[in-house]
Amino acid sequence: MAPSSPLPASTATRPAFARWMGTTNQITRTFLAAGAIPGLINVAGGLPDPTIFPTERLAEFARRAVAEHPDEVLSYGPVEGLAALRDALARRFGSPALPLTRDNVLVTTSGMQGLDLIGKVLLEDGGLVAGQYPTYLGALDAWRPRAPSFRNLVLEAPGFDPFEAVAGAQFAYAVPNFSNPTGRMVDLATRRALVAAAHRTGTWLVEDDPYGTLHYDGAALPRLIELSAQAAPGEPYAGPVISMGTLSKEIAPGLRVGWVVAAPAMIEALTLAKQGSDLCTSGVTQRVALAAIESGLVDEIRPALVALYRSRRDALCAALSAHLSDWFDWEVPVGGMFVWAVAKDPALDTDALLPHALSAGICFSPSSVFDATGANRRGMRLNFTLNPPERLDEGMRRLATAVAALRRSRGGAA
Amino acid sequence: MAPSSPLPASTATRPAFARWMGTTNQITRTFLAAGAIPGLINVAGGLPDPTIFPTERLAEFARRAVAEHPDEVLSYGPVEGLAALRDALARRFGSPALPLTRDNVLVTTSGMQGLDLIGKVLLEDGGLVAGQYPTYLGALDAWRPRAPSFRNLVLEAPGFDPFEAVAGAQFAYAVPNFSNPTGRMVDLATRRALVAAAHRTGTWLVEDDPYGTLHYDGAALPRLIELSAQAAPGEPYAGPVISMGTLSKEIAPGLRVGWVVAAPAMIEALTLAKQGSDLCTSGVTQRVALAAIESGLVDEIRPALVALYRSRRDALCAALSAHLSDWFDWEVPVGGMFVWAVAKDPALDTDALLPHALSAGICFSPSSVFDATGANRRGMRLNFTLNPPERLDEGMRRLATAVAALRRSRGGAA
Structure with missing residues (x-):
């Protein structure tokens, strides 16, 4: 052990920050x-x-989350999220053609965390992302620590070839509903073509859908994961689409509750990544989210x-x-x-x-x-x-x- | 655009998961x-x-968080955390010898997130971590996506040389109070020696202190950041110690509220990493944490x-x-x-x-x-x-x- 000489000033050069910064x-x-x-x-x-913000009802949900489920919401919870919330999300996004169970659902600490986890699971340094262009700033931020390379997909460009677009990428990324930043809705033919290309090439296809319910004119279009399920209707979902969402735009960003719906193998991989990211999402905010969905408040x-x-x-x-x-x-x-x-x-x-x-x-x-x-x-x-x-x-x-x-x-x- | 041929089954080989998995x-x-x-x-x-768990009081704190601060806790918050919570943590861990301001404090979504962010900021693939051995499992988990190499530090080994131990590493990692997994308390001489070595070499020194207040016998020892501050007492902290904590062991893990106290330059870097990880911690749980600290409940x-x-x-x-x-x-x-x-x-x-x-x-x-x-x-x-x-x-x-x-x-x- 070193003798207790006076502590030297801390002037030595520090190790460098990682290059991505x-x-x-x-x-x-x-x-x-x-x-x-x-x-x-x-x-x-x-x-x-x-x-x-429906403040009074959310305040009451917050009180009841703790008062009625103290052991559940104040302890460490399951990495994947509370079973009741996963079940509710499986019901919300599932259908007879797309049967979902809680094994298809991961609760995330915000949509941003879903993007971070996808980067952790699928990207080595320099890995290729085929991203709808222009691309959501937050997705670029989330993947920066993996220093990916980007193939820019201009989905509405004449001659856009979805197979060439996604082949060889670790994953493709799109915001089909009212894209961030352009606000564009990807048309049905392009949705079908992207899904078909993902099926043919195997490439994971990330569908980021924070805005889907903020729809002002015209009819909704099927989500990519719904189109993907048509290849094996009624079977447990095991396809390449990774469908993400959040309550941030529907209820309140401050809950920081989002989700990923995907094949169980992908959910398991994302869960492993989440374990080392924040271990689990707060049970308090998960219970508030669950109450907001199940009480009908969101609707x-x-x-x-x-x-x-x-x-x-x-x-x-x-x-x-x-x-x-x-x-x-x-x-x-x-x-x-x-x-x-x-x-x-x-x-x-x-x-x-x-x-x-x-x-x-x-x-x-x-x-x-x-x-x-x-x-x-x-x-x-x-x-x-x-x-x-x-x-x-x-x-x-x-x-x-x-x-x-x-x-x-x-x-x-x- | 491809003709709408039937959707092929999704049988193509998927891109591999990242190697760290x-x-x-x-x-x-x-x-x-x-x-x-x-x-x-x-x-x-x-x-x-x-x-x-003090269930009733936490339930009331949760209600009041939303009812009394709706715009603040339900909106996106500052990436660094709520100013009031950062100020409270600066008061809690600061002293005349170690003056801290909110610029020294980052709120994290659990202690685990602090570890994840440190890995993102300081590790390239294969970067060297000098970690107290045996090492907290969660830290190993958090850094795995960066595929670090480890130098194992057995702090209590005869002839342990702190300078050699930390030199050349991106950072050193220790749980000085009641280490996970060994329960050991690192003695004062070793604390001093580690801090001196960090000052001499510049190496960042991560002090993970989730258990500090769970102290059953004997007197507390100064934290590494307090020892580090002795090199420039009373000056704004700019040294190499990164001191982490959480409310998980003091109040409830389900809040997922932790913190990092460090030099402002490090807080700024961690904030950038947090921006792409979950954008901000829930305002609801931050307000509950603040109420638990400020009301005296924690004490x-x-x-x-x-x-x-x-x-x-x-x-x-x-x-x-x-x-x-x-x-x-x-x-x-x-x-x-x-x-x-x-x-x-x-x-x-x-x-x-x-x-x-x-x-x-x-x-x-x-x-x-x-x-x-x-x-x-x-x-x-x-x-x-x-x-x-x-x-x-x-x-x-x-x-x-x-x-x-x-x-x-x-x-x-x-």
Whole structure:
């Protein structure tokens, strides 16, 4: 044992952080700093309107979770999640054609954890992900520690070949319902083609569906896992689709309860990864989630939620038309939380626009953060769920000011 | 787009799981299967006795968390955790010599997540961890996806050289208070030497302290981070110690609330890793944790908890003396949840003992799972917090039966 000499100052060079940390985007830091700007209008995040939270009932669910199930919710729970919640999710997503049991279901600590676990289970360093492009920022974040390579899938591109798209990848990733960031709904033919390609190649196909119930116009389309089950209808699901969801958009993000529905072999693998990630999800929040589903609360609040968000989508699109139609194109999304606007002028750089926008009091998500290489600089993601119509209008007016400021700073060019 | 030909059966070979998954131990599977054995006495886990949970007060805290702070706890929260909880933890662990602010604190979704995040931030594939040996199973689990190499540190070995022990490692890992699995308390001289070595080499030093308050005999020793702060007393902490804790052993594991206290640069790095892991910890459980700390509940229940667990430690050691002293040696731990028993006969293999133990109705953790190579087959970890004295006595009686059965099956040799 060393003699007790005075403790040396801690000035030695520390071991380096893992390399992936040098590859992260700075957008969260930018957003956090933006939070300090008084009066800022934030259309950058994917945030629900807190006024829709059914506070009183959730408070009562939280009390009863602990008071009525103390041993269950206060102890360590099963890694896979509470059996009652897994059963409820199996009932919710199953059907005669797609019989599901709790062995098909893993409860996750948020949808984000599902993405993290999929990366842990399927990716070696540099492993190939075939991802719908542009790609959800959080998925890029979740997989960064595995330093994957990305094959970008533009599902709506003419000549898109699903077999070539998914062959050789560890997994394919898509947000078929109201994609993050573009808000697009993947059409039925493309859904079928993706599933068929996954079946032919064996490639795992991750279906991320946080927004499915936020559907404003038209009929729902079958989920990828439902289409996959058609290859062996009525048999226990053992196919390549990994279907993810969360209560964050339906009830409240603060519960941090999500799920994965997949073949039992995949659930078992994800469970092993979850064991070393957080051991189990809180029994308290799982019981609140279960009560929200089983009491019918989730179904009860959906119409009001859909009506509110539909009207805000319309308000945002009207504000875009009023203030930004000279500079941006966009499609009206039939669901979800976002409008994707693309600059008419290919030289208009939304990374360069962002500081002007912040100065004008509006914060958006630039397209670069939805691209693993950061190369896409022409678009922006605009959220419409958090702000009321008059704020959305004012936000787009500010954004037009920011475009003008950017153009002035570039001597007239965008 | 492919024509809508019939969906092919999903028989193609799937992409392989990541290699690390082939390296995991089967102990959790064994334990789960054991759970189905009627009347089994479980001393395998690190489980608190559910009778100690302050159910009514936690139920009320849960209700108030949602009712009084709905926007905060039901929305997405800051990645780093709620400011009020970070401040409370900074007050709890800080002192005039070790001034801490919220910038020194990250809230984690359980202690396990802290370990996962440290692996993500500090380990490349194959990176070197210098870990106290034998090593907490959960830490081995958390780092497995990074496929680290391990340097085993036997802190109490004669001639242990802390400088050689930590030099060149990405980080060193120790459970100074009542180590998992051995129950040992690392002495003050060794604590000082480890901290000095971390200061000299720059190596990060992870202090995992879930059991610190479960202290049954004698005086507490300073935490490694307190010793590290002595190099620059009163200055904002920027040293190499990363100090982790959890409410799982003090209040209830089901909250899944833990924390990391470290230099702000390390907190910032861990925050980036947490962002892609679960985005934020549930505001509901964070508010319950905060109420448990700030109301004084944690301090109020500690004396009863310590008295209960002390008497159970004594009961387990008495049962060991009564039934197993011919076959095993052990030390009486001064704190924590475990007694570590080592076979007198080096040929007695606790992996081989386990199936006999399960047949006899007792489940323990064999030493192999606390060794990254699985080579340590001579010991077992016995938990004393979950079961009352008569069950502990009966459990050790069953274990003696199992030893006899193992010896018979080997023709008399152990």
